[in-house]
Amino acid sequence: MASGPGPAAPRGAPQQPPIPANDRAIAQLGPEYMQEFREVQAVSNNFFAYHRLGLSFDPRKPWEDPNRPPPGTRPRNNAGGQHFWDGQYSTDPLLALDRQVRQRWLFRDLRRGGKRSSEDANRGARATRRYLRGQGCDVSLLQVLGFGGNGVASLFDVNPGRGRVRKKVVVKASLRSGQSMADERGYNRILKRARYIIQMLDWTRELMDTDGASDEAKDRWEQIDENEELLTLEYMKNGDVWGFLKKVALTGEKIPNKILWKIFFCLLIGDFDNYKHQSVPRFKTMMGKCMHMMITQAGPPYPPAAMGPMNHPAGDGLFTRPTVFTNFWKIAVNPFYTHGYLLVAENTLDQELKGLLMRCLADLPADRPSLAELEAWMWAKEAERDWNDPNDGTREWCDRIFRDAPNL
Secondary structure, eight states, X not given: XXXXXXXXXXXXXXXOOOOXXXXXXXXXXXXXXXXXXXXXXXXXXXXXXXXXXXXXXXXXXXXXXXXXXXXXXXXXXXXXXXXXXXXXXXXXXXXXXXXXXXXXGGTTTXXXXXXXXXXXXXXXXXXHHHHHHHTTOEEEEEEEEEEETTEEEEEEEEEOSTTOOOEEEEEEEOTTTTOOOHHHHHHHHHTTTOTTSOOBOOIIIIISOOTTOOHHHHHHHHHHHHOTTEEEEEOOTTOOHHHHHHHHHHHTOOOOHHHHHHHHHHHXXXXXXXXXXXXXXXXXXXXXXXXXXXXXXXXXXSSOOXXXXXXXXXXXXXSSSOOOOBOTTSOBOOOEEESOGGGGGOTTSOHHHHHHHHHHTBSSGGGSOOHHHHHHHHHHHHTSTTTTOTTSSHHHHHHHHHHHSOOO
16 A cells, blocks of 8 residues: 555635625625625535634534634643644544544433423413414414524414314424524525425415405414514424434434435435535535434544545555545546545445545535536436335335334
């Protein structure tokens, strides 16, 4: 095996490109919104850069540490025996594996006690129910789903009126705290047509039966839609991805490869902009991490472990046999470091999907697959003869997991 040096470890965060100004949807947004969007985008895009600088020990929200030093600076000390990553890449996978094993509490050690709602949550839910009924809505409070600094999330049963089928909705409310949810409402409104995003619902247009309703009733329902202390969302009866991960982990099962491919493509469709991603492709980065957790049933190791170089003689020792990473068109890709090395140990994982996800988790944005390549993978897989075979066991597996897995 050659001992030549691999590609140099990058440092610092990439510069943000300007937001394209010729998009119709973007043109309708004010400069204040776009400035806030760029700030959020910069934070998400520089996810791993924040880690390299030791800005937070929470791998999910590294930008929310109030005591972090300014971006681009190193921590002054190593207080409390905590270890910062020095920015140098590792070629020892054992350390990364050990870190990830310690992260498995994220799924397997979760207990059911988290469902207990506090009295504050119950009061907040009851306040939401009083408000909705005061606006002329026939609603029943079914369950408190969550409670935190941003208010309470509750499950309601809604009677649209005139004998129509009742509907279940989730209402997030900060009525008791008086905090505005304008930003969250705005983001959900922008993503209204994204198929794989939980949808924001309007009481006037989607929930209540307005045919034959009085103008006074319509005005009250419209007031709910305009209330910035409330956010009404569709109810996902099968839960979210996080709940799905916990259920699968508790059963000890591996997700079948065809289902993993289909979930991956569902996440891919969420990246619906057509512009070239010159910095970190936010959605593809999050896609890779989501898939990584589904497959390994554990959170990512922290500090981050970018292993490599892949496709380089210096990284040959990371594999038990010669391994070449290629793109969809079977062309070898440039050497890269990946945060998805732990997928190598997943022996039952489809080899093509494994290689693709490891590239999606490449440390440098330029080393990740383009949206065009991801679309090519999607079209090719969906063209396979047995892709939608009703007898391949996919439906039965999903039904069993969602219906029979332990409730969390």
